[in-house]
Structure formats: structure tokens, C-alpha cells
Amino acid sequence: MGDFAMKGLVRAILEGDCAAAASQAEQLLHSxxxxxxxxxxxxxxxxxxxxxxxxxxxxxxxxxxxxGRAVTEVMKLLYPAGAPRTDTKGTVVVxxxxxxxxxxxxxxxxxxxxxxxxxxxDCGKDCSLAKLIETAEREAPLAVGISGLITSIVxxxxxxxxxxxxxxxxxxKVLAGGAALKQSSPARLNVDFVAESAFDTLHYLEGxxxxxxx
Amino acid sequence: MNSLERIAATVQxxxxxxVPVIAQVFAHAAKLAGVxxxxxxxxxxxxxxxxxxxxxxxGYDAVFSVMDVNVETEALGSVLKYRQDxxxxxxxxxxxxxxxxxxxxIPDCRRAGRCGEMLKALCTLRSELGNEVLVVGCxxxxxxxxxxxxxxEAALYLAIDAPSRLECLMDFAAEVVxxxxxxxxxxxxxxVLVFDPSASPAVVPPQFFREFELPRLxxxxxxxxxxxxxxxxxxxxxxxxxxxxxxxxxGANLACFDYCVAATKARDRLPATCLTGNLKPMTFxxxxxxxxxxxxxxxxxxxxxxxxxxxxxxxxxxxxxxPENVAALVKAARGDR
Numbered sequence: 001m002g003d004f005a006m007k008g009l010v011r012a013i014l015e016g017d018c019a020a021a022a023s024q025a026e027q028l029l030h031s032x033x034x035x036x037x038x039x040x041x042x043x044x045x046x047x048x049x050x051x052x053x054x055x056x057x058x059x060x061x062x063x064x065x066x067x068g069r070a071v072t073e074v075m076k077l078l079y080p081a082g083a084p085r086t087d088t089k090g091t092v093v094v095x096x097x098x099x100x101x102x103x104x105x106x107x108x109x110x111x112x113x114x115x116x117x118x119x120x121x122d123c124g125k126d127c128s129l130a131k132l133i134e135t136a137e138r139e140a141p142l143a144v145g146i147s148g149l150i151t152s153i154v155x156x157x158x159x160x161x162x163x164x165x166x167x168x169x170x171x172x173k174v175l176a177g178g179a180a181l182k183q184s185s186p187a188r189l190n191v192d193f194v195a196e197s198a199f200d201t202l203h204y205l206e207g208x209x210x211x212x213x214x
Numbered sequence: 215m216n217s218l219e220r221i222a223a224t225v226q227x228x229x230x231x232x233v234p235v236i237a238q239v240f241a242h243a244a245k246l247a248g249v250x251x252x253x254x255x256x257x258x259x260x261x262x263x264x265x266x267x268x269x270x271x272x273g274y275d276a277v278f279s280v281m282d283v284n285v286e287t288e289a290l291g292s293v294l295k296y297r298q299d300x301x302x303x304x305x306x307x308x309x310x311x312x313x314x315x316x317x318x319x320i321p322d323c324r325r326a327g328r329c330g331e332m333l334k335a336l337c338t339l340r341s342e343l344g345n346e347v348l349v350v351g352c353x354x355x356x357x358x359x360x361x362x363x364x365x366x367e368a369a370l371y372l373a374i375d376a377p378s379r380l381e382c383l384m385d386f387a388a389e390v391v392x393x394x395x396x397x398x399x400x401x402x403x404x405x406v407l408v409f410d411p412s413a414s415p416a417v418v419p420p421q422f423f424r425e426f427e428l429p430r431l432x433x434x435x436x437x438x439x440x441x442x443x444x445x446x447x448x449x450x451x452x453x454x455x456x457x458x459x460x461x462x463x464x465g466a467n468l469a470c471f472d473y474c475v476a477a478t479k480a481r482d483r484l485p486a487t488c489l490t491g492n493l494k495p496m497t498f499x500x501x502x503x504x505x506x507x508x509x510x511x512x513x514x515x516x517x518x519x520x521x522x523x524x525x526x527x528x529x530x531x532x533x534x535x536x537p538e539n540v541a542a543l544v545k546a547a548r549g550d551r
Binding site: 066069154 | 297374416452473499533
């Protein structure tokens with residue numbers, strides 16, 4: 001029953017069926033599965049399957065948004081308000097910088113990272129550099145992720161690494177992505193990594209976490 | 215041959231004196247003229263003056279009356295935020311997922327919002343340029359307009375949760391697009407670019423494009439062609455490879471392809487459609503004239519034996535691009551006789 005329901009949860013998330021995903025998670029809880037088991041074997045397994053599709057380029061925003069909405073519902077069930085998740089893989093701060101009010105890409109990254117077990121602190125859109133750096137100082141994240149749909153934010157992106165270093169946050173990686181920024185390179189943007197997709201971000205973070213655990 | 219004749223011949227795969235070059239210069243024209251972008255997108259005379267000045271500087275083959283992606287949604291009641299020297303953004307969408315779409319009324323596409331200013335720009339551009347240079351208007355694709363009326367997330371969820379309601383909204387959007395496009399042709403546009411970024415496979419699956427957007431694009435292009443448009447130009451940025459084969463059925467005979475689609479793939483999938491592309495927009499900001507010329511020459515080589523090609527960027531040339539890079543694009547085409 002547990003295994004069958006777990007597969008049902010994975011399938012419901014992949015199909016973007018919000019109600020079915022929540023119902024399967026509820027069944028799993030009632031049948032004695034732990035929150036951790038549901039996250040690892042259900043939510044994270046579904047994210048891995050989506051990741052594989054992304055690698056094959058059979059991937060679009062609609063599909064990932066629907067899966068993300070289903071994951072959000074399951075997470076709400078597993079971690080009700082007031083009971084935040086504590087067993088995370090680490091913290092990532094994300095933002096769209098000042099002047100850029102497009103936040104869909106950033107929201108997708110947030111969904112993917114949350115679904116895979118990271119704690120994501122979202123600074124929102126049109127975020128000032130000062131707010132981003134202050135948040136990084138407070139949260140001590142693994143990385144800061146900047147999503148950019150317009151080219152005019154590039155001068156701001158170039159400053160992030162140096163501003164973090166100035167606050168002693170040398171170990172915090174700076175990641176960039178989004179339709180405009182992914183046309184550039186890490187060297188030109190003065191960042192550690194330029195991601196092609198949300199899952200590309202995830203792979204890079206896994207590499208960092210792996211290196212730090214060794 | 216003048217610019218208009220050159221483009222008309224190329225779209226029909228007839229011989230031209232050289233490959234035409236269309237730089238997708240929109241607000242970059244404002245930057246060149248020292249005009250704030252928020253002024254450029256609100257005043258038709260200013261827009262036309264900046265476009266004419268940029269044409270004089272660069273000598274490419276087309277000018278655009280393109281403000282931003284929010285002209286139609288503003289005309290339909292969305293509230294925009296105008297920011298200094300930037301494109302405006304939607305602050306409050308006109309509709310929500312629970313709105314009654316069947317009660318929507320077509321706005322006066324000659325006066326509502328900034329429509330009148332856009333038509334004024336076209337009128338000025340055409341009276342200044344006559345039939346020497348291509349004058350291009352612009353409308354949103356039906357699905358893109360739907361996303362601009364509801365917000366992207368709400369529109370995508372509606373596609374799954376209540377597809378018939380989304381179709382109702384897209385039918386309305388297609389009608390608005392036709393009326394606005396026809397008004398642009400009457401005002402002086404030689405053709406109307408249908409800009410449809412939300413229909414990109416990066417956003418929705420190819421099946422969605424085929425079932426939802428294609429029939430409505432067909433309606434739009436048929437109506438615009440019937441109103442005298444010189445060509446039917448579809449512009450979908452991003453990884454459009456999977457939907458290219460549907461373009462002829464939509465009625466498009468001129469199509470953009472972005473930097474992430476290989477020229478060979480675009481050629482193979484659209485053998486009888488005039489193509490325009492596909493330099494990476496960021497190269498106009500970060501690259502050098504030598505980079506642009508080299509990439510331009512490669513593209514010209516890719517299409518030399520086929521024809522039906524207009525040299526351009528894959529999407530808008532960013533406003534802050536280096537002028538010498540835009541000049542290098544034109545030089546690449548002009549040097550390829």
C-alpha cells in the first residue's frame with residue numbers, strides 16, 4: 001500500500017494534479033509513512049523525474065508550474081504554518097534585482113529548490129542590492145540566486161560577488177539565470193555559475209553541498 | 215532596389231540586390247536620441263522621430279512602431295507602472311481567473327490607452343518614408359495578450375483548470391488583435407508583426423500551441439493579409455524548434471528564430487518560409503563589432519544557397535546596446551552583395 005501510494009504521489013506531482021497529490025500525501029501519512037519518507041521518496045523522486053525530462057529538453061514552464069503547485073500543496077500538508085521544515089539541505093537566497101519585475105523564473109527556481117529539500121529565502125522582485133546583501137548576511141546561505149529577464153540589470157549583477165566578499169561572505173556562491181542572464185557568462189557577470197534552467201541550479205548546488213561535506 | 219522592394223522580393227524568395235537587414239531596434243532608438251524610454255513609449259511623435267533618426271544613423275531596411283508588450287492590455291483596463299527610462303510593467307491586471315470573459319467588449323483600437331499614439335507614430339513614419347523603407351506595426355499574439363490580461367501564472371493555471379474559459383478569452387484577444395492590426399495598416403504600416411513570446415515552447419508545450427494558438431493565429435493573419443499586409447510576420451522567441459513546422463498552417467510567411475535555434479534546423483523545418491534571425495541579443499551589449507560581423511557572415515553563408523533570409527537579431531536588440539555593434543550588423547549585410 002505504502003509503495004503504491006508513494007508511486008501515486010510521484011505520478012500526481014508529475015501530472016501536475018494538485019488535488020491528487022495532496023490526497024496521496026494524506027493517505028501516506030495515515031498509513032504511517034514519515035514526513036521524511038514522503039519528502040525523499042515522493043516529492044524529491046518526482047523532482048528527479050522532472051529533472052530528467054528537463055535534461056531531454058522536453059520541458060516547459062506550464063509543466064513545471066503545475067508540478068510546483070502540486071508540490072506546494074503537499075508541503076503545506078506536511079509542514080503546516082508554524083511547523084517549518086528543519087531538516088533542509090541548506091539555505092538559498094533568491095531575488096530579481098531592482099528594475100526587473102519579472103519573477104516567474106525566480107518563483108520556478110524557488111519551487112524546484114524547495115521541492116528538493118532546500119530552504120529558500122525569497123527577496124522578491126525589484127529587490128535592491130542592499131536588501132539582497134543584508135538578507136545574505138542574516139541567512140548565511142549556500143548561495144545567492146539572481147534571476148534576470150532584462151539585460152539592463154547586468155551592472156547590478158556584476159556587483160553582487162564583491163559586495164558579499166566585502167561583508168566576509170566569500171563562501172557564498174553567486175548564481176545567475178533567466179532569459180537575459182543566461183546569454184552571458186560567469187566571467188562577464190562576475191558570478192560563480194550561470195544556469196540554463198532551474199534544474200541546472202539544483203545540480204550546481206548539489207556539487208557545492210557535496211564538496212563541503214567531503 | 216530600395217529597402218521595401220528588397221524585403222518584398224526576399225519574402226517571396228525572388229532575387230534581391232542583397233540580403234536585407236532588419237535590426238530589431240525599439241527603445242534603443244530612444245537611447246540613441248537621448249530620450250527617456252518612458253517618454254518614447256508614450257508619445258507617437260517622439261517614437262517616430264527617434265526611429266527616423268536611428269534609421270539615418272544605421273541605414274537598415276525597416277523601422278518599427280513598437281512601444282512595449284503592454285499597449286493592448288492597457289487599452290483593455292490593465293494599470294501600468296511607468297518607470298523612469300524603462301519599459302512600463304503591469305501593476306494591476308485587467309482580469310482575473312473569475313472574470314466574466316463573455317462580457318468583454320472590444321475597445322476603440324484607435325483611441326484607447328496608447329493605441330492612438332502608436333497609430334500616430336505609424337502615420338508619421340509612413341508619410342516620411344513612403345514606400346522606400348518597410349514600416350512595421352506590432353500586435354501581441356492572442357495567447358500573449360491573454361497572459362498580459364490575466365498575468366502569466368493565472369493564464370497558465372486557467373489553461374489546465376478551465377481550458378474552455380481560456381479559449382473564450384483567447385477568442386476575444388484574437389478579435390482585439392485583428393482590429394488593432396487593421397487600424398495600424400490603415401495608419402500606414404506595411405505589415406504588422408505578431409509578437410507572441412508567451413506561445414514559446416519554453417512556456418507551453420507544442421501541443422498547446424497547435425491546439426489553442428495556431429487556429430487563432432491563422433484567423434489573425436488571414437484578417438491582416440486581407441487588409442493589405444505585405445507579409446505575415448510571426449515572432450516567437452526562445453527554443454521554438456518544435457513549433458516551427460506549424461507556422462505555415464498558421465499563415466506566417468515570415469518568421470523570426472532566436473539564437474537558441476540553429477539556422478540549419480530553422481531552414482529544414484521551414485523550407486518555404488522567409489526567416490529572420492538570429493544573433494544573440496546580449497552580444498550587442500557585451501560583444502564587439504568583430505563578433506557581430508563574424509556571426510552575421512556565418513548566417514549569411516547558411517542561407518546563401520536558399521534565399522528567403524533577412525539578417526537580424528534573435529529578439530529585440532537591448533536598449534543599452536553599443537551603437538557600433540548595431541552598425542556592424544548592417545555592415546555585414548551590406549558587405550554581402
